[in-house]
Amino acid sequence: MRGQEISVAATILALAAALAATNPQYFAPDNLSDLFLTNVPVLFVALGMTLVILTGEIDISVGSVFAVTSVLAGIIAKSGAPPFLALFSACLAGAALGTINGALVSYLRIPSIVVTLAAMVALRDALRWSTQGAWIENLPASFQWMGLSQSSYPAVMLILALAVSIILSWVSRNVGVGRAIYAIGSNEESARLAGLNTNAIKVSVFAVLGALTGTAAALNSARFNQIPSNTGLGLELKVIASVVIGGAAVTGGSGTVLGTVLGVVLMAAIGPALTFWGINAYWEKAIQGLIILVAITAGTIRARWPQGARFAPAEHA
Amino acid sequence: MAVLVEAKNISKSFAGVHALRDISFELCSGEVHALVGENGAGKSTLVKVITGAVEPDDGTLTILGELAARLTPSQARALGVAAIYQQPSLFPDLTVAENIALAVESKDIWRRVDWKERVKLAGDVLVRAGAALDPMRTVKTLSMPEQQIVEIAKAIGAEAKVVIMDEPTAPLTDREAKSLFQVIDNLRAQGAGIIYISHRLEEVTAIADRVTVLRDGETVDTLPVQDIDRAKLIELMVGRPINAVFPKRTVPIGEQMLELRGLGSKAARIRDISLSVRRGEILGIAGLVGSGRTPLAETIFGLTPADSGEIRIGGATVRVDSPRAAIASGIGYVPEDRRQHGVVLEMPIFANTSLANLDCVSTGGWIRHREERELAERYIGQLRVKAPSPYAKARTLSGGNQQKIALARWLAIKPRVLILDEPTQGVDVGSKSEIHALMMDLAEQGVAIVMISSELPEILGMSDRIAVMRAGQLAGVVNRDEATQAKILSLAVIE
Numbered sequence: 001m002r003g004q005e006i007s008v009a010a011t012i013l014a015l016a017a018a019l020a021a022t023n024p025q026y027f028a029p030d031n032l033s034d035l036f037l038t039n040v041p042v043l044f045v046a047l048g049m050t051l052v053i054l055t056g057e058i059d060i061s062v063g064s065v066f067a068v069t070s071v072l073a074g075i076i077a078k079s080g081a082p083p084f085l086a087l088f089s090a091c092l093a094g095a096a097l098g099t100i101n102g103a104l105v106s107y108l109r110i111p112s113i114v115v116t117l118a119a120m121v122a123l124r125d126a127l128r129w130s131t132q133g134a135w136i137e138n139l140p141a142s143f144q145w146m147g148l149s150q151s152s153y154p155a156v157m158l159i160l161a162l163a164v165s166i167i168l169s170w171v172s173r174n175v176g177v178g179r180a181i182y183a184i185g186s187n188e189e190s191a192r193l194a195g196l197n198t199n200a201i202k203v204s205v206f207a208v209l210g211a212l213t214g215t216a217a218a219l220n221s222a223r224f225n226q227i228p229s230n231t232g233l234g235l236e237l238k239v240i241a242s243v244v245i246g247g248a249a250v251t252g253g254s255g256t257v258l259g260t261v262l263g264v265v266l267m268a269a270i271g272p273a274l275t276f277w278g279i280n281a282y283w284e285k286a287i288q289g290l291i292i293l294v295a296i297t298a299g300t301i302r303a304r305w306p307q308g309a310r311f312a313p314a315e316h317a
Numbered sequence: 318m319a320v321l322v323e324a325k326n327i328s329k330s331f332a333g334v335h336a337l338r339d340i341s342f343e344l345c346s347g348e349v350h351a352l353v354g355e356n357g358a359g360k361s362t363l364v365k366v367i368t369g370a371v372e373p374d375d376g377t378l379t380i381l382g383e384l385a386a387r388l389t390p391s392q393a394r395a396l397g398v399a400a401i402y403q404q405p406s407l408f409p410d411l412t413v414a415e416n417i418a419l420a421v422e423s424k425d426i427w428r429r430v431d432w433k434e435r436v437k438l439a440g441d442v443l444v445r446a447g448a449a450l451d452p453m454r455t456v457k458t459l460s461m462p463e464q465q466i467v468e469i470a471k472a473i474g475a476e477a478k479v480v481i482m483d484e485p486t487a488p489l490t491d492r493e494a495k496s497l498f499q500v501i502d503n504l505r506a507q508g509a510g511i512i513y514i515s516h517r518l519e520e521v522t523a524i525a526d527r528v529t530v531l532r533d534g535e536t537v538d539t540l541p542v543q544d545i546d547r548a549k550l551i552e553l554m555v556g557r558p559i560n561a562v563f564p565k566r567t568v569p570i571g572e573q574m575l576e577l578r579g580l581g582s583k584a585a586r587i588r589d590i591s592l593s594v595r596r597g598e599i600l601g602i603a604g605l606v607g608s609g610r611t612p613l614a615e616t617i618f619g620l621t622p623a624d625s626g627e628i629r630i631g632g633a634t635v636r637v638d639s640p641r642a643a644i645a646s647g648i649g650y651v652p653e654d655r656r657q658h659g660v661v662l663e664m665p666i667f668a669n670t671s672l673a674n675l676d677c678v679s680t681g682g683w684i685r686h687r688e689e690r691e692l693a694e695r696y697i698g699q700l701r702v703k704a705p706s707p708y709a710k711a712r713t714l715s716g717g718n719q720q721k722i723a724l725a726r727w728l729a730i731k732p733r734v735l736i737l738d739e740p741t742q743g744v745d746v747g748s749k750s751e752i753h754a755l756m757m758d759l760a761e762q763g764v765a766i767v768m769i770s771s772e773l774p775e776i777l778g779m780s781d782r783i784a785v786m787r788a789g790q791l792a793g794v795v796n797r798d799e800a801t802q803a804k805i806l807s808l809a810v811i812e
Contacts, residue, residue, distance in 0.1 A: 175682045176675040183672055186663040193620070193658050194672040194726065195644040253663050 004247025007298060008262040015269055023276040031272070033154045037223060039268040040157050041066070041216035043261065045235065046242045047168050048209030050260040053243055054172075055205055056185040056252025057105055057112035059098075061119035062239060065210060066217045066232030068123050069094045073218035074136035074227045077143035083222065086143065090218035091211050097123070098210020102203035120236070128229060136227040146222045157219070164212070169257035181205060185252025241288070242267045245295040266291070319346040320379075321479050321510040322367060322398075327376035329362055336362040337373070338534045344479060344510040349501060351513045351525035351542075354554055355745040359534040360514050364481050367512070368400050369393035381478060391424070399477035403484035403743060405464035409457035413467055414439035416456055420471035442474040443467075447500045462493040462606065469500055480504060481512040486520060487743050490605045490771050492810070498524055516745060518547045519774070530554055551746055563778030564754045570781070571596030572631075574765035575648075575734045577617070579626035585612035587789040590626070594734065594765040599756065601780030602769045603805050609789040610769045611653060614736045617767075618650040619643040630733060644673060649727030653738040653769075655716075659723030662712040666704055667693035669711050669722050674729040696725035701751060717748025724755065735759060736767045741775065753779060773802050785809050 019026040045062050052059050069090040076086040097119070104115045145153040172178035183191040184198050192198045221227050246263030248255025270291060271284050279287075322344040329337040337359045344350050352360050365371035366378065369388035378385045380396045399420075407416050417439040422428065439452035448466040456464060465485060472480050482501075486494040501511055501524060515521055521528060522542060530537040530553040537553050545553075574596050581588035587609045594600045604610045615621050617628060619637040627634050635646045643650070652658040660669050670693045671678050678689040693707035700721040704714055711719055720740065727735060737756070741749040756779060760766055770776050776783055783800050785792045785808040792808040 174684050174686075176679055176684060177682070179668060179672070179675060179684065183661055183664065183668070186661045187657070190658050190661050191672070193618075193640055193650065193652055195640045196672070197639070197641055 004295075004298075005256065005259045005262055008245060008247070008259065008266055008295070012262065012266050012269065015266070015273060019273055019276065023273075026273065026276050035268060035272060037154060037157060039264060040161055041220045042235070042238055042242065042268065043161055043264045044164065044212045044216035044219075045209070046239045046246075046260050046264050047164060047257060048205075048212035049239050049243050050246070050248055050255060050257055051168070051172070051181060051205040052112075052209050053240075053248045053250060054181050054185045054252060054255055055202055056188065057202065057206075058240070058250065059101060059112065059116045059206060059209055060236045060240070061097075061101060061116040061123060062209065062213050063232040063235035064120045064123035064127070065094055065097050065213045066220075066235050067230070068097070068127050069214040069217040070221045070227050070231050071127060071131065071136055071229070073214075073221050074139055077139055077221075078136065080140065083143050083147045086221075087146065087215065087218040090214040092214065094214020094217070095207045095211035098206040098208070098213070099203060101210070102206025105206065106199040106202040131229050133229050135229055137225070139221070139225055139227070143222055144225075146219065165257060165261050172257055177201060177204075182253055185249075185254070187253075238267060241292050245292060320344070321346050321381060322512075323379040324363070324366065325377045325379075327363070327366060327373045327378065329366065329371060329373045329375075335534045337366070340376070340531070340534070340536050342529055342536070342539075344512060346478070346508045346510050347505055348526040349505060349511045349513050349524055351515065351521040351528045352531065353515070353518070353521055353528060353550060354531035354537075355747055358531040358554070360531055361483070362534075363531070364400065364483060364512065364514070367393070367479070367481065368398055394475065397476060397478035398481070399472035399475055399479070400481040401465070401468045401472060401483065401485055403487045405461070405468050407456045407464055407467060410455065412453050412455055413443070413450055413459070413470075414452035416467055417442060417452070417471050417474050421474040438474065439470070442470045445473050445503070446470040447496060447503065460607065462489050465489065465497070466500075469497075473504070477509065479510050479512070481514075483514045484516065484743055485513075486515065486517060491773060491806070492605060494520070516743065516749075517772070518550050518746075521550065522547060532556055554746060563775070564750060564757055565779055566757055568597045568757065568761040570598050571763055574598075574631060575617075575767070576629040576632075577626065578629065580613075580616060580623050580628065581625040582612070582616045582621050582623045584624075585609070585616045585621040585789075587612050587616060588625070590791050592784055592791065592794070594767055596763040596765055597760045598781045599760055599766045599768055599779055601776040601783040602767060602786060603773065603776050603783055604786030604792070604809050606771070608786040608809065610786050611738055612789070613786065614650060614738055614767070614769060617643070617734075617736060618648055644730055647730070647733035648736065649673070649730055649732035649734070650736045651720075651723050651727055651738060651740060653742070655719050655723045660711040660719050660726075663710060665708045665710055666697065666702075666714075666722055667707040669693075670696055670707075670725045670729055673726050677729070692729060693725075696722075696728065700725055700755065715745075717744040717752075720744055720748065720752065724752070728759070732764060734765045734767065736769070738769045739771065740768060741770075741772070773805060776805070777802065 049059065049062065072093050073086040073090040076089050077083065101115055101119055104110050105112045148156055172181065180191065180196045180201050183196060184201060188198055242263040243260050244250060245266060246255065246259030248259060267288065270288060274284050274287060275281065320343060324340065324342040327337055327340045340363060342363065352363065354360050362371060366373050369390040369392055372387065378388065380398065383396065414436045418435045421438065436452045443450050443452065446466055446469045450463060450466060456467065485497060489497060504511060513525055525542050527539060527541055528545060528550065529539040532554060572595060573593050576593040577590050580590045590613060602610050612621065616623050617637065619639045619642050622638040628637050630646050637643045637646060656662060661672065667690050671689045675684065678685055678692055690707050697704055697707060702718050702721045704718060711722055714722065741752055744752065756766060768779060777800055781797050783795045783805060785805055787809055795804055
């Protein structure tokens with residue numbers, strides 16, 4: 001583990017220890033299961049976001065993509081199609097939207113913050129206009145829990161979350177495309193000169209993020225009876241915060257999948273912990289913000305003082 | 318002559334490593350004092366001491382008669398010290414006038430800005446710097462030499478008495494370097510003292526009055542320029558006699574490997590270029606900056622694909638529309654700006670050496686980490702890269718070693734054609750001759766080499782044939798035995 005991962009893991013352990021001492025009911029299976037299911041979508045989107053941030057780009061349209069694909073999954077489910085078809089369609093639609101974002105970023109060289117800001121607003125308002133603000137209600141029972149039993153659903157989700165995390169972590173370290181993602185984030189021009197197809201790889205990471213967002217949206221919808229039209233609002237902030245807390249540099253080229261997983265766990269655990277401690281819910285966001293600031297400051301300070309390197313004489317080449 | 322800078326017994330160590338040990342150095346008014354030494358000899362640290370960027374552990378520094386203890390960079394500037402680095406450090410989005418004003422005007426943040434005065438003043442100092450640049454141009458639209466001029470204008474505008482130049486000619490062609498020397502002469506005549514750092518020893522002997530040689534943080538000697546020559550200088554720098562001539566040797570020249578037929582690209586502004594390079598041959602490409610040497614390389618490598626003509630490799634026409642396609646055809650390209658393009662600074666050595674060649678160290682996309690590491694270790698050994706391990710980040714290496722890593726990346730693809738753009742620019746003397754020796758080894762193995770260089774001795778010393786570019790076209794090709802500096806220059810400039 002790297003420095004940032006260790007400090008996030010330590011923070012999680014400290015938080016867990018404090019909770020165990022003061023509020024052992026936090027660890028009741030029901031609470032943990034609920035906490036986990038609420039945050040599986042965040043994890044999926046954050047894993048995709050890690051890849052995008054590693055290439056030095058960002059996608060702030062994930063909340064809107066999440067809403068659009070949630071509604072799409074709901075409509076397909078209501079039409080009587082089997083749950084997996086709703087899941088598959090949402091995944092595909094997410095990938096398509098991600099591909100559009102990625103293509104605008106890499107082939108037209110528009111900054112990703114601009115492209116995805118436009119996508120964020122456009123998709124959200126297009127959805128509001130087309131649904132007239134109405135919720136998708138009365139989702140069929142067959143769609144509930146993706147057709148699984150309520151008791152087996154969390155287990156399946158756990159396996160799925162672990163599988164996606166492990167695969168992405170493995171790919172990022174051991175497959176050529178993973179290396180290429182890091183190289184692009186470190187120095188895109190240099191990566192291109194080394195013969196890497198930088199544009200195609202950038203489009204792909206946006207597409208993967210879209211696909212994971214769509215998947216997360218469908219899985220999340222299956223937990224409820226209805227889909228609010230404002231679902232996914234603010235998701236991008238939560239996701240980007242988790243990735244950054246996990247140690248990824250927003251400038252690209254540095255970060256790990258493991259770091260993101262830990263970042264998601266910390267962000268997920270802290271909110272309910274505050275509730276358990278009886279801290280006013282209004283403080284939750286402020287305290288989350290504080291944690292982000294502390295995590296980033298710690299990371300920056302560490303980066304500036306790598307063991308003694310600050311004192312090495314820097315000769316002009 | 319007045320003494321401008323006097324450094325006595327300066328020592329400085331970083332984390333226990335001596336960067337400077339008991340150094341004494343003196344700069345007089347009206348002199349050009351060259352500072353030479355290999356990378357890591359302590360030149361930059363000494364400069365940083367004089368500019369106030371680094372505080373010495375021991376010793377005294379006197380600038381213009383004032384004892385400068387605990388000197389800060391702004392105090393140094395106020396005393397009249399100006400430094401010009403290899404890479405201009407200007408504000409790219411501001412105009413020339415604004416850049417000059419920032420060096421000249423008072424630092425009071427509430428001062429009134431008189432725009433007319435600013436532009437006039439900028440115009441004046443530019444004239445004194447010997448250049449007719451429009452003060453209203455945005456700096457990022459200027460060429461590298463023009464930016465260098467702005468840096469000099471800043472120093473002149475600030476009435477600097479001590480001007481430090483660190484490798485100022487590295488990005489310049491010979492002709493531009495000559496006009497820089499003119500400016501240096503003017504500064505000298507006005508009574509300024511110039512500390513001149515360069516790896517180009519011909520320059521040092523041509524421009525300097527005195528030379529101080531540093532080695533491993535110590536002063537080897539300070540000599541008047543008439544007492545030394547190139548060979549002596551190298552011997553003092555390296556501490557051992559070094560073969561100052563180029564390691565050129567005769568290697569068997571084989572069949573045609575790379576052939577360009579009427580190659581042109583509107584985007585790259587080159588047209589109608591027909592050339593050929595054979596196995597084992599080194600083709601030098603000479604020309605002024607802006608003559609299209611690098612754009613030609615970028616067209617061959619598929620960065621700016623050709624829109625007319627053809628590229629043939631080993632007798633077969635190939636379509637090179639991307640670096641990927643070029644690599645697949647066996648073309649490697651070591652770009653000019655190694656820090657920006659040649660290596661990925663934040664990545665470890667092993668990832669840099671395998672980056673263009675991931676397929677060869679992986680099976681079905683899976684990277685075989687051990688082979689990847691062994692590849693890096695092999696090249697670290699073969700190219701004598703000074704690095705603690707294959708896991709060291711490229712950023713931590715010196716310029717010469719970074720260049721070796723940039724080369725290793727392309728050796729790993731086993732290229733048939735290798736294009737080297739300024740392979741030894743800003744590289745210390747030792748690494749330079751190692752890189753030249755390596756080029757000969759590659760030629761011997763049958764690689765066709767294309768070498769772009771602004772350094773005429775390098776072009777003349779290493780090339781079998783020399784292609785001279787002018788305004789995006791081929792001005793002529795000269796054989797090794799007929800090539801002289803004059804002949805190449807006349808092809809490069811005369812219409």
